[in-house]
Amino acid sequence: MPSPSSSREILRRQLRQARRHLSAHQQSLAAEQLLTQFIASPLASKLTQQSRIALYLSNDGEISADALCQHLWQQNIAVYLPILDDKALKFARYTADSKWLENRFGIKEPIAAEIIDGQELDAAFLPLVGFDTEGGRLGMGGGFYDRTFENKQANHPPILIGLAHDCQEVAKLPIESWDVPLDSILTPSTFIQLD
Template sequence: MLKSELRKLYKQKRQELTQLDIERLQDNLYQQIFNVAISDVKHIHIFLSLSRFKEIDTKPIINYFRNQNKQIVVSKSNFKTNTLSHFLLEEDSEIEINSYGIPEPVNAKPITEQELDLVFVPLLISDKRNYRVGYGKGFYDRFLSNCRNDVKKIGLNFFKPIAEISDVNEFDIALDDVIYPM
């Protein structure tokens, strides 16, 4: 299927999940995430969840890695350039909702893409080759293309990967792994 069709289908599938479904799926995801090898990781980039889109709640993930003495990094979105800038998320960091409804840090210390060791990537669906369908603006593909070659890229999803996304292009970046409920 084409990305546009998959985007529509999996947005709908996610909206159909009940709160009980989400809690069960998240518990499974959290157990897998908490087993990710992080001994050589210092900076972990993660997205701040959009509850209205029923995204995976990343607060427990942030708290877990913070308790492992890892530096948590989150992004601010620039919708004029479809790019992300990155900032340390300290325990006392203030979060504001931008005009697009996205939670973002305020007055936080900037971090470059080159400093990141592990990136958790939001997605709607992925395929067995670890390509992903996101919301369609290319923010994460641009961001990941600026990271070090050895940065670990892990997608988080409620749904099992499909066989193939048919319209993958040269700008799409495959993930190293996708974690989904088993």
């Protein structure tokens, strides 16, 4: 019988492969549909011009949050991107004229004067490798988001929203004690609110 950690690694490989096999057209269409789902969701009406929202730059086949970012900017909502802070994350303000540097994983991070902690966000849209409808999130395995939000209390900001392709859903994820659950999940075809 495989250990929970080995079954997570096997699942992680399978799901990463599934999302990487999506064509550029499928990726683009998924990003547009994701925005449509967001606009129709109850989340959209909760955001104001005072909201601070974290997104991410897509990598390794992750669903793109670019259309969502453009929409938030049009609503004059502040957008932040994750930056490495040792083994956790902080969030740097992202604007259309942001300058960039690459972190140790080769992922771009904005160089910003305004950097905040995760607890200062109103909502964070998180990338993921896999999810289940109970709020389970399987990430890339580094634990950065889990460490960043490990002290988050249920029903308190920030709202944690997993963004994913529909092909990343599984019936039940093997969950570990350190996994921080999602408050909701947004895919191109659905919005799942978890209580």
